[in-house]
Amino acid sequence: MWSLILPSLVAGCLAGFSGGLLGVAALRLRLSALGYAMAHAAFAGAALGLWLGLPPLLTAFILALAVAALLGPISEKTGLPVDSILAILFPLTMALGFLFIALTPGLPLTSPALTLFWGSLLGVGWTDVFVLSGLALVTTGFMVFFRREVWASLVERRLAEEAGIPARWILWALLFLLGASVAGSMRLVGGLLVYVMLFLPASSAAQLVLDLNRQFLLAPVFGVITTAGGVGLSFWADLPVATAIALTSCGLFLLCWAISPRRRIPSLPIKGEN
Amino acid sequence: MDPVLELSEVWAAYPGGRGAALRGASLRLFLGELGLLVGPNGAGKTTILEVFLGFLPYRGGARVCGLEVRKNAKEVRKRLGYMPQALFFPPDTPCRTLDLVMMGRFGFYRPWQRLPQTEGERAFSALASLGLAEKADWPVGQLSGGQQRKALLARALVKGAEILLLDEPFASLDPEARADLAHAILRLRLQGLTVLAVIHEEEILSQADRVWFVRDGKTAELSRPFGPLSEIFNLCGR
16 A cells, blocks of 8 residues: 555655745745646646657656746746736647647547646656655755845845845746746646645745745645645545645645634734744 | 946836837936935936946946946945835735845845844844834834835945935825934935935925936936925926
8 A cells, every 4th residue: 555655645745845835935926827827838748748759747847847947038028927928828838738639649538648637646656756856955955045035036026136136037946946846746736736735835824924934934844744634635535636635735724824813913913923 | 526326328218118218317426415306207217226226228328436337237236225116015025124124235145155143233223223123023014104114224224335226215105204214314314325316205305415307318407496396397397
């Protein structure tokens, strides 16, 4: 039994950790559409791989990363907010995905391209664990090494730039890591619910602590707890893994909301945070 | 004596904007002076500050303490303290007032260097000098508008800025907060700081050393006395 569940559990914990950490940035940057756009870029990439006879997960990863890498520069060149670019990329990549599927003869519903939509508990192997370990390491390294720069860029970009911080590069790097995190988590939870791992642990942490640095500490812990809990629940109750992770994440969010000091005394500073 | 802030026939445009925001703007402000930019909305006042900060590409000459901005943006920004237009922190801003002030020092350290404890003490002293000592640990979004503006002034002080660029510092403040902030700005100027501010209010107009009327991306320096704004608009706005 453990040989079946262990890769998913470890991969889930790693994805939950990275997702929680980066989710704080995504929440602050208000990038709610990121999960959708990345998911569909990966879907289009997988469909492209099937059509061309290449490994679908590899092409999914490449396309999702390419979209993540181009988000910042496209936004800068066009003068449009990143959220607007995401809203344009979302239907475009979805349309490309369906186009590639239409071009691929005899594609079954159980094909890897389509399981990227809803994830798979048993489809996760040690290769995924290896990829997610690398991602967690790079993400943590970046966030620790550039902690002041990330913090300042997320609090107020213009003030950060005036203070001599390369806020533009920091935000582009965060977007790229967010895209990589979404692409890396997609095999486990699927595209439809991948944003749960980004936004719910960070939103739960924001209910309990206002300070950004504390959110960065708390959200990855919440990410690991809810993902591990979700994988366990999926195995125990025979639920789809993405559904189970979404349920544990929402449960934790409701709990944090219920005990949130911000809800009880919204007009006063949070005691003990000073 | 050389000016500390100088624009010579500067043309600048926003990426994707329609036409130039500055069309040959010029000004010279000297050490310890208080300079004001007045004029209608969209005239190019904020653009002038953004050119000095190196946020915008430009043609012509823009110099801070003799350094051409386009070639020395990083060095120039270390000398400038900036209060952006309409920057009010919402209540859920995840940042303490003291941390916002300390942010002004981040550019002086490499990512791998620890911020020494003295930086925290320096930030606290700057807040205390502006009467915000007891608010140091408060989330910045829970300060009043006037207190937030003073926290931004403290940030500029901590940075060791020689020049303050203030973009509509009195906007959205009540008369009492405006008077309090004006007092703080004038005190900083007495301490030797050079101040260039965009204003729509009378608060510090009579104390100014130089005033420019900005219209259609061009500057016109006014002669003393600097009368009420309504009179300046009547004279120059025709």
